[in-house]
Structures are given as C-alpha cells and as structure tokens.
Amino acid sequence: MQTRPRRYHHGDLRAALLTRAEETLEEKGPGALSLRELARDLGVSHAAPSRHFKDKQALLDALALAGFERLLATLTASQETAGESFADRLGALARTYVGFATANAELLDLMFAVKHDPEASEALVKASQSMGGLAAELITQAQRRGEVREGPLETIAIPIFSTLNGFARLAVSVTLPSATLDRDLEHVIAHTLRGCAPDSPAPR
C-alpha cells in the first residue's frame, strides 16, 4: 500500500536518534532520556540503537560533540556580522553564547559535564579547544588594534572564557533571576572590557 518502497526503516537511524534525543533532553531533562523510549518513538526495536551507539554514554557524548560544533558555528557567525572594535566583537560573542546557553540549557550541561568516555573525551576536548582558538583570535586581533592590554594570550583568554561560560551557566541554573538577565549580561560585558583594557597611557 506504500506508494514508494520504504527504505530501511526511514533512512538514517543514527541521525534520527540524535535528533530525537536532543528534543527529549531539552524537554524533559537528562534523567528522562531512555534508549528504549527513543527506539519506541522511532518505531524500531529496543536493541536497534546499539548498532549505532555502543552505549548510552556514547549517545550522550555524540550529543555533546554535536553541541560543541553547533555552538562554535554560531559563535563564528556572530563574529562575521559584528563590528571591528573589540567591544563590539566581545559583546556579540557574549550575547550569542548566552543565547545558546538559555536555548540549550541541558545540552550545555552535557557539554561541560565532568565525566565522559575516555575516547570520546578526546574529541570533546578538541571541540572545546576550538572555542579557545576562537577566543585567541579575538584577543590577538584586539591586541594588535591596541584595544586589549599586552601579555601572554592565556592570561587574558582564560579569564574571559571563564566569565562568559560562568555567567551562561549561572543564567541557566537556579542562581540568577531571569528578569534581569539581559541587564546583568551587559554588566558582565562591561566588567570584562574593563579587565582587558590596556594600561591608561601615561598622562602628561
């Protein structure tokens, strides 16, 4: 009765699992994520997912990795439409980062979770380091423009990224009231800019 032959079950179980998993992750939290339920939702047997992910943890790792890739792409795009000044670029980065965090709260939690499979960790470390690379670009460029103080990269990049990621995660946890979130973010950006400013030129 099917007009077109149905392919395997509907094409790409692996991708379908990831998509559906991320939906239920964000909707119902990580505790409610069950391989069996995923399989049920997609109309395959409960053992089918094991063909694509050896483990439940393997699926979570894949989810986290995809999250890093998406975040990195969004951050990179934010830099392309931003102005030239460090203030503009940092602002764009921060707002994009926090936007991603609030829209993907559980996913962000997963991405920075303490525990991962040792082998998947490698890919995850690499992915999170690409974000460090992006921050490095931003800063060295701003240093060349004289908008950021001189000094080894990591003495500036790590504090900035700590602040950004820290604020994003506070925003997403119960800690910060969401009513003042936008305003608070602007304070964080302003504060960060202060900390990056070059030493005021000797007055004369």
Add this chain to the structure above:
Amino acid sequence: MQTRPRRYHHGDLRAALLTRAEETLEEKGPGALSLRELARDLGVSHAAPSRHFKDKQALLDALALAGFERLLATLTASQETAGESFADRLGALARTYVGFATANAELLDLMFAVKHDPEASEALVKASQSMGGLAAELITQAQRRGEVREGPLETIAIPIFSTLNGFARLAVSVTLPSATLDRDLEHVIAHTLRGCAPDSPAPR
C-alpha cells in the same frame, strides 16, 4: 552475640544515606548512584530510603543543599584568615572556591544542575544566594576602602561570581589542562582585580 544492643539499624539512616551517597557520587559519578545499592551498602531493605527521601531527586537535592552549606562555611572561614586588602580577600575566596570545586567536582555539578524539584529549589536558591551575600559583603567593604570602583553592587558582584564559578567549572570539566591550573587561577584573580579597580585618580 552482640555485646551491646543494636539500635534501630545503626542510628540515623538519613545521615548515613547522605554520607554514603556523596562518597559514591564522587567515586563513580552520578550515573552510578542507585538507591538500591545505597540501601544494600548500609544493610537495610531497598525500600527503607523512601522513608527519608520521597524520591531519588529528593536525595540529590539534599546532597546539593548540604554542598552549598559546606561551601559557604569554607568560604566564610577563608575570609577570617585572609588579610584586610581586597586583593587578599578575593584571592583567598577564589583559591578556596576552586579548591572546593576540584575536591568535590561531581557535587558542584549537582549543586548547579539545571533541574531541581520546585520545592527543593527554593532552599537551593536561598543557599546559593547566601553566597551572593558573602560576595556582597566583600565588595561593599572594598568599596569603602577605595579598592574597588563605585557603582551598584550587582554590576560588580555578578561578573566576579561568574568568573569564579566559571573558572571552577572549567577546571573540573575536560576543558582546562590540570597541569597549569594553579597558574591559570592566578591569572584569573589578577584579571578580576583589574576589572574591579577604581578609576585611576585624575592626574594633576
């Protein structure tokens, strides 16, 4: 054959559950935390924990709450032995915070987890806000001493706490290499101090 009569099972199941839960949390991660195994470890029936925690989540919430209380106590103590200057006090706070984070990685994850029971959340929000109170004290005092720029409290406290908590969580996740952790923390402290410094007095 017991020389002394055994009390109920050994006194305080609730406390015993929390203690044991935190041990296995830090040892084997949150996924390995099972109420049934906890009960087995303590030699009670698998249904016994439900007398003290209506839920698995309730136990996790209690764990998080205890974590906040312990962290707050440690931070408060760190201020009592620290010097008078803002640099000293902030440094002591930061080192203590990061020390707690690395020693209690999984617990910190739990404390700032996205999802909690609505009713437990209230207590958790209150607990995390006491930390805000501690930061507030630190800053207003430093403002009075002229070591921190003027301005509404939240424009300084939120950025500081974001940085602190952000660094602590990066340190604990896969993101930062542990080899340079101490050095990186000092950079973060120095950077934060810069961002808090009062405007340089008008030269004359």
Add this chain to the structure above:
DNA sequence: ACCTGAACACCGTTCAAGT
C-alpha cells in the same frame, strides 16, 4: 549491514504488613 526478540540483571516506586 542492519534490525528483531528473548533473556538477564538491574532499577525506582509503592504498599500491605510487620515490630
């Protein structure tokens, strides 16, 4: 190559019943 079905050992939660 990809999936199924049955099986195994484990969960969390509930509830009558015991002391």
Add this chain to the structure above:
DNA sequence: ACCTGAACACCGTTCAAGT
C-alpha cells in the same frame, strides 16, 4: 515511627537469529 518483602513497570545490554 521505622523498616521489610513482594510486586509492578521500567531500564541498559547482550546475543542468537532473521532479512
């Protein structure tokens, strides 16, 4: 008041077997 034992509905994982 605090705990037990059985029961229920659910897991993740494995493995022979099917196509």
